[in-house]
Amino acid sequence: MSVRDAIILAMSEEMRRDENVFLMGEDVGIFGGDFGTSVGMLQEFGKERVRDTPISENAISGCAIGAAMTGLRPIVDVTFMDFIVYMMDNIVNQAAKTRYMFGGKGQVPVVFRCAAGSGVGAAAQHSQSLEAWFTHIPGLKVVAPGTPADVKGILKSAIRDNNTVIFLEYKAQFNMKGEVPLDPEFTIPLGKAELKREGKDVTVVTYGRMLERVLQAADQVREADGVSVEVVDLRTLIPLDKEAILNSVKKTGRVLLVNDAHKTGGFIGEIAAMIAESDAFDYLDGRILRLAAEDVPVPYNAKLEAAMLPSVERIKKYILKLVNKR
Amino acid sequence: MSVRDAIILAMSEEMRRDENVFLMGEDVGIFGGDFGTSVGMLQEFGKERVRDTPISENAISGCAIGAAMTGLRPIVDVTFMDFIVYMMDNIVNQAAKTRYMFGGKGQVPVVFRCAAGSGVGAAAQHSQSLEAWFTHIPGLKVVAPGTPADVKGILKSAIRDNNTVIFLEYKAQFNMKGEVPLDPEFTIPLGKAELKREGKDVTVVTYGRMLERVLQAADQVREADGVSVEVVDLRTLIPLDKEAILNSVKKTGRVLLVNDAHKTGGFIGEIAAMIAESDAFDYLDGRILRLAAEDVPVPYNAKLEAAMLPSVERIKKYILKLVNKR
Amino acid sequence: MAKSKKSTAKQEIPKEKLLHMHKLMCNIRNFDEKVNYMVKRGQVPGMTHFSVGEEAANVGAIAALSEGDLITSNHRGHGQTIAMEIDLNEMMAEIMGKATGTCKGKGGSMHIADLDKGNLGANGIVGGGMGMAIGAALTQQMKKTGKVVMCCFGDGAVNEGTFHETMNMASVWKLPVIFYSINNFYGISTPISSVINIDYNYQRACAYGVPGHLIEDGNDLLAVYNKFVELVDYVRSGNGPVLVESLTYRWHGHSTSDPGKYRTKQEVDEWKKKDPIVKYKNYLVENNLATEEELDEIDRKSLDAVEASVKFAMESPEPTLESAFEDIFAD
């Protein structure tokens, strides 16, 4: 099943299960979503629950939050994550803080589904992965699953969660295929990383879009260079599974961090800092390396666009660098 | 001179020097700014150049950017930095990317002056330091000076810079006093950190509001414990003076990072990561420690509010921890 | 667009309700004057905004709501909150940052809420409550509760983009929400007339195909109340949103510290002569709907209640340090 179909399935199952769940956003209805992630849902659930909106990101996000505070459980299709700029007040100043400011009363169960990342030739205003903004704001959960099965399991948990969840999906990976459990009770808990590969020489921590490349790189260096790579797939950024990261680092003593957001100020910087201030620091056999998108706005030209991201080759090179193989 | 007066002086000097410079924002005119940072300027420069606006942060920021693209040099008083949520499209998708997307044509010389941080009992929606959001976006400069003289020198450079600059000023420190050069040609280049103290045992890297406390802590541990602390005051976050940081870390081998923004996803995480991936890593004698605001929305109660920030005592404790003195 | 009627009780408002509305206005006045007094003495730790002068605009509107209806408010939320009959003790404790406060001392003046009573909260962001309001209205519509939502904001707030987007969405979806602009003529120091190019905010209703209403004397409690009875009924009947505006005035500065250079003493004094509480008292007495003694007695009791709230707040404990780390996430 593709990531796209996993998203449709997760939302549909949850909407069947709980009548308070509904989907809203621009062109989610007859158009089936800018990325086809709601094709067929209008037909099953009708216009009330698959709700086309005006081009009004502020009202969309505000409306979702108010609905959530009063008992509904909206899923918002943000489409391109870049448009979340118009939702910042509602997400950051309202949704994230309401419960705290009100002394523990109320909750805001909204999922913001954001199509992140580059890869479709849409240039600088349509290619950003902005998860770091939200990881910095107490009160928000942030998730970025990297396989179709994880997409389904994490999205379902996000919908069931009583907090606001920023959900990253990757426009370059809607067609990515994989096994997906069909059990409607299959979920994956938020806050749990998964060891996608076990290994002993090097730890690679990643999430979201880069998982696919990291796994390829890990398999290739194991095969070609005999380097045993442990791949820690975060899936959830907030709450962060620090234990999984630190345990792996303590085991291998070498660590590479990979994401598709810009390097400076990106979330992997937080992970590096977290490791460097922890007791795992004492187990480190070398520097903590990072591979991320270059610090340039995403260029339009397809070759340049591609070159701004960590490639499988570069990930391999960094892994080998860590074990002093090259 | 107070920080407030240094801001007024810097803006006024630049407005005298260059007729293209002007100030706009809510209540900057007869009210003199929400924090008194434009008192008297309406009288000198008139309504055209000290421009009161509607409560329309999106239009304010967009207007500033369009004016800048066509030859003016606006300074925007954002007032509380929290309200920048309504300016995100203009700053992030427009100002930061325009020149790049247009293949090197055009420039957007706007300064966004943001009153950051807690300390005035204004609670969660009026107390944020959000610099990390902007450090993550290629194309923006970000500055956070910590003394009245630096405020003046950096603000003047920011106004003269041909790029969009996010300028942090701290609501808790508008009354902070210090010597300020009166020479209208006094400026401080962006991108240069300053060693506010030289030392050999421990490096503390900080910026903005926390500088004051770090200096107190450094002086106290030197006096009381004989620990020689080197204080690297960044002043500019982007472009980052990596060399200054790394040189100091190589010298001392021990490093503490301090800022007043939330810890998770904050800019000091980026600095920790930058150190941990550099050759300075090999000089480290211990973990890279961070002290930052707690990861909770800023509470209203004054005691809780204060307790969420690194205190001089805690900074001292961390310094001493690094040299194993306690 | 219909204009408001003048003071009248001809819809036969029960005496109990008439007196109760007086009490709520007194509560607002006494409460905020007391907080102001304490602010001046440094006894209040944070930023506060007062509703003094705007009592009728608040009480008249909210008194027209029914049990289960909801509101959102803004930074100047005391008036609405008190009109929604929040517990004064808890409110005062909150403003003093105490553990017994509405928000356990973590929200303060700008974040007082009472979700159980339908108050979705004051809001420190101008326009910040508008999205919530239409969302709450969507819930009422989808769940067919028959409840309405009142979204309260100032005059300056109509220039936020969120006003436009939420008004439009509410109109297109016919949501049961009343947009209520309490026009006190200034946004901080900025006269509304200098930042809109029409005469009144309510006229913006034209852009959304919704009815716009002006209550010219927003200090006339019954004018406000009568108009809102009509509007609440209209909205509850499924006709979609309305935009309504009351003209009133704030007696005090914008917030805790305000040099006040942007308006003349004369202007402020003129408005003080139009005191909404005095006006209402006179009306009730002149029309033999209540005696002066009755009304004064209510005022005195209100003062006592406010004093009691201060005592309660003063004697209440500070929140613990640990409490700062609680209530971030729901389970």
Add this chain to the structure above:
Amino acid sequence: MAKSKKSTAKQEIPKEKLLHMHKLMCNIRNFDEKVNYMVKRGQVPGMTHFSVGEEAANVGAIAALSEGDLITSNHRGHGQTIAMEIDLNEMMAEIMGKATGTCKGKGGSMHIADLDKGNLGANGIVGGGMGMAIGAALTQQMKKTGKVVMCCFGDGAVNEGTFHETMNMASVWKLPVIFYSINNFYGISTPISSVINIDYNYQRACAYGVPGHLIEDGNDLLAVYNKFVELVDYVRSGNGPVLVESLTYRWHGHSTSDPGKYRTKQEVDEWKKKDPIVKYKNYLVENNLATEEELDEIDRKSLDAVEASVKFAMESPEPTLESAFEDIFAD
């Protein structure tokens, strides 16, 4: 609010100009049809939006501007850019991502700009150009240049908050800016009638105290042109902004991939019958303002220019990897 006049050249437009406008419409048509052809064959690397069907609404408006006037546009910017007489070679090279492109291959279709000619750029964010437009207008006002700014956007864009804030600010400050809504009846799949509760976008002018104008036949080049001559003059004279709307239609899908289920083939065909280029040609010929041969010759030359631009683009080098790291900051 005034409605538009029908086709007429009675203001004695010089023949040269009449033919030139025809050429620009042909350029838009031929250019975009060519790009569409290449998109279908995978020869264009990124997202594109076409102006086919909307030629008159674009050319008529921009032809009314003078040297030094400025525009901002949106994601569907080809029509405006070509009407502003951008170099077609560079534009095609940009769309193909080449180093010789307008933006050195770094911007693509959604970011074509020509700052020297007053085109402040297409914009990928709906409403993203509105702030820039009023800022550019502020510059003209403060520097007393006598120039005006035209801010182009679609129908769906009027529901963004930025529309509201910038319209209002422009009105209050009397900025020389024309807000121009090119109404093609859909925002992606969403009919404008389903997301506003008034008949037309131009009616929103009432909320800002500015004149609103409707050009009912936005496919009638001279109707558009004549109306804009009048409006540009009004705005240039210091009267503040206007809001104007043209009704037109896009022939192709919203963007590169669009299943198109939201509108019927019949509807599309009806609109194709109202082809703005055919309409204009007929008018010129019937009124003896030009011969069919002359006009066809212009079209042929336009086709040649487009083919030449493809050749230019094809033969142009890819940008170097290093170039990706340039142009982030100004010195």
